[in-house]
Amino acid sequence: MGLDCTYCGCDVEAHDPVYVEERVEGAREQTGQFCNYGCLSAHVEAEELATGTVCNLE
Numbered sequence: 449m450g451l452d453c454t455y456c457g458c459d460v461e462a463h464d465p466v467y468v469e470e471r472v473e474g475a476r477e478q479t480g481q482f483c484n485y486g487c488l489s490a491h492v493e494a495e496e497l498a499t500g501t502v503c504n505l506e
């Protein structure tokens with residue numbers, strides 16, 4: 449029994465898992481887990497494509 453990769457859906461514990469935490473209203477909250485940095489960076493890229501307009505405002 450393990451966690452599914454946020455990006456590809458594989459069992460992260462079968463690989464070399466990477467966990468992502470974000471500060472949400474002052475508290476640390478785990479927002480994702482990934483097989484490895486490959487899945488992490490692929491997911492971040494996909495998210496940035498979806499929300500890219502936010503970064504471009506500055």
Ligand SMILES: [Zn+2]
Nearest residue numbers: 453456483487
């Ligand atoms: Zn994965």
